[in-house]
Amino acid sequence: MNGFFDIPSDLQHSWSGLIGLHLREALLPVAAGLLLALPLAQLCVRFRRLYPPVLGATTVLYAIPSLAFFVVLIDYTGQSELTVMIPLAVYSLVVLVPAIVDGVRSVPGETLAAATAMGFGPVRRYLQVQLPIAAPAIVAGLRVATASSISLVSVGALIGNQGALGNLLAAAQKYDRPELAVNAVLTMAALAILCDALLVLLRTLLTPWMPRGTRRPRPAARSRRPEPEAATR
Amino acid sequence: MIRIDSVTKRYPDGTVAVDRLSLDVPDRSITVLVGPSGCGKTTTLRMINRMVEPTEGTILLDGEDIRRRPVTDLRRSMGYVIQNAGLFPHRTIVDNIATVPRMLGWGRQRARKRAAELMERVGLDTSLAERYPYQLSGGQQQRVGVARALAADPPVLLMDEPFSAVDPVVRKGLQDELLRIQEELGKTIVFVTHDIDEAVKLGTMVAVLREGGRLAQYASPAELLSAPADGFVEDFLGADRGIRRLSFLSSAALELTTDAVVPADASAERIAASGARYLLVTDPDGRPLGWAEPGELIAGDIRTDRLLPHGRPFVPGADSLRVALDCAVLSPTGWAVAVDAGGRVTGVVSQQAIGEAIRAAHARGRTDQAGVAP
Ligand SMILES: Nc1ncnc2c1ncn2[C@@H]1O[C@H](COP(=O)(O)OP(=O)(O)OP(=O)(O)O)[C@@H](O)[C@H]1O
Ligand SMILES: [Mg+2]
Numbered sequence: 189m190n191g192f193f194d195i196p197s198d199l200q201h202s203w204s205g206l207i208g209l210h211l212r213e214a215l216l217p218v219a220a221g222l223l224l225a226l227p228l229a230q231l232c233v234r235f236r237r238l239y240p241p242v243l244g245a246t247t248v249l250y251a252i253p254s255l256a257f258f259v260v261l262i263d264y265t266g267q268s269e270l271t272v273m274i275p276l277a278v279y280s281l282v283v284l285v286p287a288i289v290d291g292v293r294s295v296p297g298e299t300l301a302a303a304t305a306m307g308f309g310p311v312r313r314y315l316q317v318q319l320p321i322a323a324p325a326i327v328a329g330l331r332v333a334t335a336s337s338i339s340l341v342s343v344g345a346l347i348g349n350q351g352a353l354g355n356l357l358a359a360a361q362k363y364d365r366p367e368l369a370v371n372a373v374l375t376m377a378a379l380a381i382l383c384d385a386l387l388v389l390l391r392t393l394l395t396p397w398m399p400r401g402t403r404r405p406r407p408a409a410r411s412r413r414p415e416p417e418a419a420t421r
Numbered sequence: 422m423i424r425i426d427s428v429t430k431r432y433p434d435g436t437v438a439v440d441r442l443s444l445d446v447p448d449r450s451i452t453v454l455v456g457p458s459g460c461g462k463t464t465t466l467r468m469i470n471r472m473v474e475p476t477e478g479t480i481l482l483d484g485e486d487i488r489r490r491p492v493t494d495l496r497r498s499m500g501y502v503i504q505n506a507g508l509f510p511h512r513t514i515v516d517n518i519a520t521v522p523r524m525l526g527w528g529r530q531r532a533r534k535r536a537a538e539l540m541e542r543v544g545l546d547t548s549l550a551e552r553y554p555y556q557l558s559g560g561q562q563q564r565v566g567v568a569r570a571l572a573a574d575p576p577v578l579l580m581d582e583p584f585s586a587v588d589p590v591v592r593k594g595l596q597d598e599l600l601r602i603q604e605e606l607g608k609t610i611v612f613v614t615h616d617i618d619e620a621v622k623l624g625t626m627v628a629v630l631r632e633g634g635r636l637a638q639y640a641s642p643a644e645l646l647s648a649p650a651d652g653f654v655e656d657f658l659g660a661d662r663g664i665r666r667l668s669f670l671s672s673a674a675l676e677l678t679t680d681a682v683v684p685a686d687a688s689a690e691r692i693a694a695s696g697a698r699y700l701l702v703t704d705p706d707g708r709p710l711g712w713a714e715p716g717e718l719i720a721g722d723i724r725t726d727r728l729l730p731h732g733r734p735f736v737p738g739a740d741s742l743r744v745a746l747d748c749a750v751l752s753p754t755g756w757a758v759a760v761d762a763g764g765r766v767t768g769v770v771s772q773q774a775i776g777e778a779i780r781a782a783h784a785r786g787r788t789d790q791a792g793v794a795p
Contacts, residue, residue, distance in 0.1 A: 302507030304472055305579070306521050306569075307496035320511045397511040397553040 192367050196359050199349065207375065210352035213344065214337040215383075217273045221280025221333060222326075228281070229288035230314060239289060246282040254279075254340055258347045267348030276340055280333040287329025291322030324398065327391040331384055338380045342372070353379075422448050423469060423577070423609065428478030430464050430634070438464040439634035441478070446626075449607040451599075453624035455614055457657070461634030462613040466579050469611060470499045482577075497521055499577040500570025500608075505586050506562040508554040514540070514565055515550040521573040532572075539568040542605075544598055560591035567599070571606070578610045585614065596622060617658055621646065621665065629654050643669035667743035670782045675737055675745060675775065677759050677768025685710060689720035699754040702728055707765035709734060712754045734758040737767065742782070746775050 193203045201209060232239040257275035265271045295318050303317045319326075342354020349355050356372035359365070423446035430439040438461040446452045454462045467473040469480060471492050480487050487495055500521075508517050518536035523529070540547050543564040554562055563583060570578055584592045596619065603610065614620055620627045621642040629637040629645070631653050638650040646666035649655040655662070681697035685704055692700065692715055702710045702723060711728025732752045735745045737759050748757035749772045756769045 296505075296507070296510075298503050298505050298507035299509060301472070302501065302503050302566075303509070305467075305470055305496055305499075305501035305503070307493040307524060309493055312524075317509060317511075321509075323511075395511070397513075397555070399555050 192371055195356070195368075196363055199355050199359060203371075203375075206353050206356070207379065210338070210341055210354075210376070210379065213269055213272055213341045213350070213352050214276065214379075215334065217276035218280045218330065218333050218337050220273075220277040221284055222330065224277070225281050225284035225288055226319075229285050229292065232285065232289050233292050233318075243286060246285055249278050250282040254343050255346065258343070262347060267350060269344075269350055271347060272341060272344035272350045276337045279340065280337060283333040283336070284326070284329045287325050287332075288322060291325025291329075292318045294325065295321045320394075323394045324391055327387055327394070331387050334383045334387065335380045338376055338383065342376065422446060422481075422483060423611070424481040424484075425465070425469075426479050426481065428465075428468060428475045428480060430461070430468060430473060431476045437634060439468070439475075442630075442634065442636055444628055444636065444639060446609060446611055448609050450625035451603060451610040451612055451623050453612045453614060453620040453627045454630060455617055455620040455624075455627060455657075456630035456637075457632060458615060460630040460632050462615070462630060463581055464634070465630075466581050466611060466613050469577075469579060470496050470501060472496075497525060497573060498575050499579055500572075500575045502563075502566045502570045502578070502580040502583040504582040505559075506554070506566035506583075508562055508565055508569070510554050513551050513553055514545075514557070517554070517565055518569045518572050520569060521575075525573055535572060536568070539571055540565075542571070542602060543568045560587045560595065563587060563591075563595055564598075567595075567602075571602075571608075576609055578608045580610060580612045582613055582615070584619070585616065592619075599623065618665075621668070629657060664743060664746075667746060667779065668741045670742040670779070671738060672735060672740050672742050672745040672778075673738040674781075675742075675759070675770050675778050677737065677770050679768045681756070681769050682766055683718075685723050685725060687718075687720060687723075692718050692720055699729075699756065701731060701756070701758060701766065701769055703766050709758050709760070709766050712752075712756075729753045731758050734760040734764075734766075736760060736762060742775065742779060745770065746772070746779075749775055 195201065195203055195206065199206065228242065232242055252275075254275050257278075258271055261271045261274055265274070299317065299321070300313070303313045308317065342351045342357060345351025345354035345358045349358070351358075353372045353376050356368045360367075360369035360372070425442055425444040425446070427441045427443050428439060429437065429441055431437050440461075442461075442465060444452075454465055456462055464473055468475050469487070471487060482495075509520070512520070515533055515536045518539055519527075519529075519532035522532040522535055527535070537547050537550060540550065545561060545564050545568065549557065549561065554565070557565065563586075566583060570580075584595045587595065600623065612620075612623055614623075624642055626639065627642055627645055628639045631637045637657075638645060638654045640648075640650075643666070645654070646658060646662050646669065649658055649662070658665075680695050681699060682701045682703060683691055683695065684707075685702050687702075695715060698714070699712045700715055700718065701712055702718075702725065704710055709731040710725050711731050713723075713728050717727070730753065733748055735748045735757060737745075739762070745757050745759075749755060749770070752758070755772050757772075757775065758769055759767045761767050
C-alpha cells in the first residue's frame with residue numbers, strides 16, 4: 189500500500205533521509221552566509237561609505253530568481269547539491285549583512301567609547317563588545333534566513349532532483365499521489381518552525397543581559413549625541 | 422603631572438575644537454574643565470588618552486610625550502568615566518568592573534575580588550555583583566562606571582560629565598563620594614563638566630574654556646570667584662558669584678556671643694540680665710531648643726513648645742561663611758546658632774556680625790580654603 193511515509197524508490201532516500209538532506213541543504217548555506225556576512229558587515233561598519241553599494245549589490249542578487257541562479261550555476265557545478273546551496277548562501281548573506289550592520293550600529297556610542305578608552309583594540313572590541321551586543325539582531329537575521337532557506341531548497345527539485353523534500357512535490361505529480369505533496373509541505377513547515385524555535389532558544393541563552401519580557405535592549409543612553417571623533421566607532 | 426602644551430585640534434571638517442590650549446594638571450588633585458557646550462572639553466579630555474589625536478602641540482605625562490607609549494597601554498593606565506556610565510550591557514556588574522584587570526592579565530578570581538572591593542569603595546552593595554546594568558538605577562550605574570575606571574588602580578582618572586545624567590540629589594551624593602574616594606586614593610583627576618557649581622565644588626584647579634576651545638581662565642575656585650579674568654568668566658560664574666565665594670571663607674573667625682544663650686532652667690535674673698532682643702534656650706546638655714523673647718520667658722516654667730524654631734545650626738571652622746550666612750538668613754530671629762561637633766551650642770552670631778566678617782575677609786584678600794566644603 190502507498191502510505192503517507194512511503195517514499196518512491198527513485199528518490200533514493202527514506203522520509204527521514206530526506207529530512208536530513210533537506211536540513212543540510214538548507215542550513216549549510218545559512219552557516220556559510222553567516223561566516224561571509226560577519227567580516228563583510230564589519231567592513232561596512234568601519235567604512236561607512238562601503239555600506240550603500242554593498243547593500244545595493246546584495247539587493248540585486250536577492251532579486252535574481254533562484255531558478256535563474258541554478259541554471260547559470262549548472263554550467264559550473266553540475267546538477268549537484270552545491271548548485272542549490274550556493275544561491276541559498278547568497279540569499280542568507282543578503283539577509284544577514286544588514287542585520288549584523290544594524291545590530292553592531294545599535295551599540296550605544298558611550299559603550300563603544302568606554303571600550304576604546306579602556307584600551308580595547310579594534311578586534312577585541314568587535315569580538316567582545318560589538319558582536320555580543322549585536323547578537324539579538326543577528327539571531328533575528330538568522331531566523332529569516334533559515335526559514336527562507338528551508339523553503340527554497342525545494343526549488344532544487346527542478347535541477348536533477350536536488351530539492352530534498354521538494355522532490356516529493358515532483359513525485360506527487362509523477363505518481364499521482366497528492367499525499368506526498370501534503371507530506372512535503374507539512375514536513376518543511378515543521379522543520380522551519382523547529383529551527384525557528386531553536387534560534388529563539390539560542391537567543392535567550394545568549395542574552396541573559398536583556399530586560400525580561402521586552403527582550404529588547406533598553407536604550408541604555410538617555411541622550412545619544414554624536415561622539416567626538418569618528419575613530420571611536 | 423599632565424602637561425598640555427599649546428595643543429590645537431582641528432577636525433577634518435575644519436571645526437577648531439581646541440585652540441592652542443596650554444594647561445598643567447597637577448598630580449593627586451582634581452582639575453576641572455568647565456565651559457559651555459561645544460567648547461572642546463570632551464575633545465581635550467580625549468586627547469589625553471589619545472582617543473583624539475591633536476593637530477598641533479604635545480601632551481606630556483610625567484615629562485614623556487604620550488605618543489611614545491603604545492596606545493592601549495596608555496589607555497589602560499588611565500581610568501575613564503563617561504556620562505551614562507557607558508557600561509557593557511552584556512556583562513554583569515562584577516565583570517564590567519573587572520574588565521581592565523582581566524585585560525591586564527589578572528586571574529579571574531583576583532579580578533573579581535578586586536571588583537568586589539571596589540564596589541564597596543564606591544558605595545555599592547556587593548549583592549548587586551551578578552546583576553546586569555539594566556537592573557541598576559542611573560546613580561548605581563554611574564557608581565559602577567567609577568569603580569570600573571578605578572579597577573586597575575590607574576594613577577590618572579579622566580571623567581567626562583560623569584554625574585550629569587542623574588538627579589540633583591543623587592548627583593550631590595556622587596560628588597561627595599568622589600571627594601571622599603579622592604581623599605583616600607589621591608588620583609590625578611581631569612573632570613569635565615558644564616556645571617560651574619560642580620566645578621567649584623570638586624576642583625582643586627578649574628579651567629574655564631570658551632567657545633572655539635580657548636582657555637578663558639585657569640585658577641583655583643576661590644580665585645575664580647573672587648577675580649574672574651573677564652566678562653565671559655564672570656557671566657559664566659553666574660549672578661550669585663559673591664555668595665558662592667563665601668564657600669571658600671572659613672567661619673572660624675566669627676565672633677560668637679553667649680549672652681543670648683540661656684538654659685531651660687535659667688533663673689529670672691539670668692533672663693533679665695541678658696539684655697538681648699531674643700534668647701536661645703538650650704536643654705541641659707547644651708543643645709539648642711529654640712528662640713524666645715525675654716518677656717515671654719517665665720523662670721522655672723519655660724514652655725519649650727512655644728519657642729520659635731532655631732533652624733539649622735553651623736559648626737564654626739568646619740562650615741564656611743556661606744553656611745553661617747545661610748543659617749542666619751533662615752533663622753526667624755536673624756541670628757545663626759553655632760554648635761560644636763557634638764551639637765552643643767557654642768554661641769550665636771547676628772547677620773550684621775557675619776557681614777562684618779565677610780568685609781574683613783575681603784579686606785584681607787585672603788582666602789582660607791582648607792577644611793571648608795561649599
Ligand atoms: N568628530 C568630530 N568632527 C567634527 N567636529 C567635531 C567632532 N567632534 C566634536 N566636534 C566639534 O568640536 C567642538 C567641540 O566638541 P566637544 O565634544 O569637545 O565639546 P564639549 O565641550 O565636550 O561639548 P558638550 O558640553 O556639549 O559635551 C564642537 O563644535 C563639536 O561640534
Ligand atoms: Mg562633551
